[in-house]
Amino acid sequence: MPTRGRVHTESIEDLEFNVALQPKQFQLLEAVRNGVRYPFYGGARGGGKSYASRIIMLIMLMENPGSTGLLIRRTFKQLDGNHIRPLFRQFPKIRNWYNKSEGVMYLPNGSELMFGHAEHEDDVFNYQGQEFDFVAVEEVTQFTEFQWQYISSSCRTSNKAINPVMWATGNPGGVGHAWSKRLWIDRMHEDAEDPEDYKFISAKVFDNPALMEADPRYVQSLKNIKDEALRRAYLNGDWDIYQGQFFTQWNRHKILTKSFEIPASWPLYGALDYGESAPTSFGLYTVDFDYNIYRLMGYYQGDRTASQHAEEIVQRISGFPYTSGRMPIMIYADPSMWVKRRLTEQMTKSAADVFTDFDLPITRANNDRVNGWRICRDALLHEKFYAFDGWNDDFMRTVPALPRADKNPEDVDTHAEDHAADEWRYGMVHMYRHAEHKDDPIMGSGQDILDALPGKPAHSGRYHVLN
Ligand SMILES: Nc1ncnc2c1ncn2[C@@H]1O[C@H](COP(=O)(O)OP(=O)(O)OP(=O)(O)O)[C@@H](O)[C@H]1O
Numbered sequence: 001m002p003t004r005g006r007v008h009t010e011s012i013e014d015l016e017f018n019v020a021l022q023p024k025q026f027q028l029l030e031a032v033r034n035g036v037r038y039p040f041y042g043g044a045r046g047g048g049k050s051y052a053s054r055i056i057m058l059i060m061l062m063e064n065p066g067s068t069g070l071l072i073r074r075t076f077k078q079l080d081g082n083h084i085r086p087l088f089r090q091f092p093k094i095r096n097w098y099n100k101s102e103g104v105m106y107l108p109n110g111s112e113l114m115f116g117h118a119e120h121e122d123d124v125f126n127y128q129g130q131e132f133d134f135v136a137v138e139e140v141t142q143f144t145e146f147q148w149q150y151i152s153s154s155c156r157t158s159n160k161a162i163n164p165v166m167w168a169t170g171n172p173g174g175v176g177h178a179w180s181k182r183l184w185i186d187r188m189h190e191d192a193e194d195p196e197d198y199k200f201i202s203a204k205v206f207d208n209p210a211l212m213e214a215d216p217r218y219v220q221s222l223k224n225i226k227d228e229a230l231r232r233a234y235l236n237g238d239w240d241i242y243q244g245q246f247f248t249q250w251n252r253h254k255i256l257t258k259s260f261e262i263p264a265s266w267p268l269y270g271a272l273d274y275g276e277s278a279p280t281s282f283g284l285y286t287v288d289f290d291y292n293i294y295r296l297m298g299y300y301q302g303d304r305t306a307s308q309h310a311e312e313i314v315q316r317i318s319g320f321p322y323t324s325g326r327m328p329i330m331i332y333a334d335p336s337m338w339v340k341r342r343l344t345e346q347m348t349k350s351a352a353d354v355f356t357d358f359d360l361p362i363t364r365a366n367n368d369r370v371n372g373w374r375i376c377r378d379a380l381l382h383e384k385f386y387a388f389d390g391w392n393d394d395f396m397r398t399v400p401a402l403p404r405a406d407k408n409p410e411d412v413d414t415h416a417e418d419h420a421a422d423e424w425r426y427g428m429v430h431m432y433r434h435a436e437h438k439d440d441p442i443m444g445s446g447q448d449i450l451d452a453l454p455g456k457p458a459h460s461g462r463y464h465v466l467n
């Protein structure tokens, strides 16, 4: 009887491995076997994620004698309850392989499985210098991007026959929502990230017949969740919606629209949130005769000077294919752009001065945050806001991911990536009219009639915003 470490082990043949993986779980196994570097499995509650994760880990360690695995969750309690005990319940014999004080399971074929956790940000340093052929990150959306990247540096092998794989499971929501969504859902990869590495296998409770049959009431309990955001996230794996989200009215399918030629009679506007090291966000907008607002295209770029931003924005506007190169009649901009700074010894200029030099018609936007956000939410609620599909990716990525501020639920958390949202708010405050104005006959003084015509930016004081 082979032994290893301080645990008593039995022969691996003693383990009767009677598991039937469901089709989606099998897809994950295939991805891992094929060496897809970072597959993500799940996206909703109850889809059999944890089960798949630990069984596939066992399979890989058994198929590759002498290999090492790490199964990691944010806290130990979750690890014990969700993995270690269920594993022992399912395979009582492997209890003998487990060294509790080390948190390591020694398989008779020389493979090892470490059960790890990283509750605090820097707990990941505990894995420094360690090497794992296979890493399973459970509930990845509970981890910060730093933790994910740090752990991934430990997923490597000195065995040529093995392709190291780090797979993840998780649901929408949590501190890691935004970066997980970027990598696997929105697939907006950065230069160093190979899109092929990030395979997403969606699994919902409906993909898990084991649970559906054993506990039909579980599905019902998901359907009964009162909080719409949470229900859509847990049941449908809707990544645009999550608990603590600011724009709970966000519905990607209703917002995105195919691009089309904008009639010359529809006025163009711009909105601008200014940053130099942080991104500058510019949006080009139009308003139709029913007061629907369209975000036509966006410019989103950090690490540029004011004149580089201005030059690029001018080029984007003139090169945009659906507006015949027309310039916006007004650009509602971040009021902080008017703060003067010394650019060189001789010249003191504000970012606003620089943009004006490029003939961009900027004007100070109303910066009442809470009222501005109400207007944005109202437009979503009444489906008066659209964005051209494929031209607004950074906007579509960052705005729905914004969390509420802890201290003020009427405001967004300004630590989050809020540049596109701020820019949108600057524009919306001035462009939006509440839907109830739509069928009103235009009456009143000459100025009232002028104000009511599309193309004339309305005054933010006149809106009736429903909550
Ligand atoms: N292939 C399978 N064979 C038998 N039972 C399974 C299988 N896959 C999942 N199950 C069972 O379905 C139930 C839910 O699975 P699991 O806990 O893995 O889901 P989950 O997606 O991790 O859920 P949660 O979102 O709550 O974390 C568990 O009781 C699990 O044992």
Ligand SMILES: [Mg+2]
Binding pocket: 049, 050, 051, 082
């Ligand atoms: Mg789970």
